[in-house]
Amino acid sequence: MSIEIDLKAIARKKARRLRARAHSDGVVAAHSASRLLMGFLKPYEGRVIAGYMPIGSEIDPIPAMTRMSLTGPVAVPVVVEENQPLRFDRWRPNSKFSEGAYGIPVPAVSEPLVPDVIIVPVLAFDRLGHRLGYGGGYYDRTLAQLRAERDVFAVGLAYAEQELGGLPIEPTDASLDAIVTQSEVLFF
Ligand SMILES: Nc1nc2c(c(=O)[nH]1)N(C=O)[C@@H](CNc1ccc(C(=O)N[C@@H](CCC(=O)O)C(=O)O)cc1)CN2
Numbered sequence: 001m002s003i004e005i006d007l008k009a010i011a012r013k014k015a016r017r018l019r020a021r022a023h024s025d026g027v028v029a030a031h032s033a034s035r036l037l038m039g040f041l042k043p044y045e046g047r048v049i050a051g052y053m054p055i056g057s058e059i060d061p062i063p064a065m066t067r068m069s070l071t072g073p074v075a076v077p078v079v080v081e082e083n084q085p086l087r088f089d090r091w092r093p094n095s096k097f098s099e100g101a102y103g104i105p106v107p108a109v110s111e112p113l114v115p116d117v118i119i120v121p122v123l124a125f126d127r128l129g130h131r132l133g134y135g136g137g138y139y140d141r142t143l144a145q146l147r148a149e150r151d152v153f154a155v156g157l158a159y160a161e162q163e164l165g166g167l168p169i170e171p172t173d174a175s176l177d178a179i180v181t182q183s184e185v186l187f188f
């Protein structure tokens with residue numbers, strides 16, 4: 001194990017604690033973040049937007065996904081295989097789901113889409129646009145693959161309390177283009 005990986009495990013533990021606390025007394029904050037996300041996404045109406053099905057204490061992006069689905073296609077991530085990029089399948093507010101990897105719901109009927117904007121779940125972030133996820137490397141691989149071929153905009157969604165200074169970074173970490181929290185939109 002490299003030093004970065006050990007440091008990441010420590011940062012993940014801390015970040016889970018910070019996010020769980022922010023989430024448990026964060027109904028108002030989550031609502032504000034959701035409003036800011038909707039404003040942020042407005043210029044992307046009609047483009048393919050990838051959200052996610054929230055788990056644990058992640059901020060719920062479904063209100064913003066629902067709004068965006070009125071004007072264009074929306075998708076959610078599907079784990080195809082470990083150590084491989086994610087696929088994105090079309091999501092609708094009335095989609096039926098089956099249980100995907102890690103117990104996360106995925107659309108029962110797969111209609112793959114290539115996203116223009118990806119709303120990325122975050123355990124921790126810093127002021128430079130680095131992010132820490134659960135450690136599967138799924139978003140890193142997905143962003144690396146998509147960015148090699150086309151323009152894709154990655155926007156993290158997080159509570160402000162999830163900002164951590166000095167996040168451990170590996171060369172394969174894919175940076176975010178922006179972060180939306182309840183208090184601000186940061187562009188990188
Ligand atoms: N909502 C959501 N969907 C997603 C991701 C994500 O981070 N969030 N992923 C991003 O890659 C992919 C799934 N990858 C995952 C990899 C590891 C764990 C994981 O370790 N989960 C914890 C429990 C998390 C919690 O409840 O707080 C665990 O199993 O211990 C989850 C998802 C695709 N879909």
Ligand SMILES: Nc1ncnc2c1ncn2[C@@H]1O[C@H](COP(=O)(O)OP(=O)(O)OP(=O)(O)O)[C@@H](O)[C@H]1O
Nearest residue numbers: 008132133134135136137138139140141144172173
């Ligand atoms: N583009 C890539 N190519 C090859 N390996 C990669 C790539 N991106 C990440 N990895 C590997 O995946 C491992 C896990 O990555 P990392 O700890 O950054 O996951 P994460 O960003 O927290 O998780 P996720 O992206 O699933 O939310 C890294 O140690 C790295 O070895």
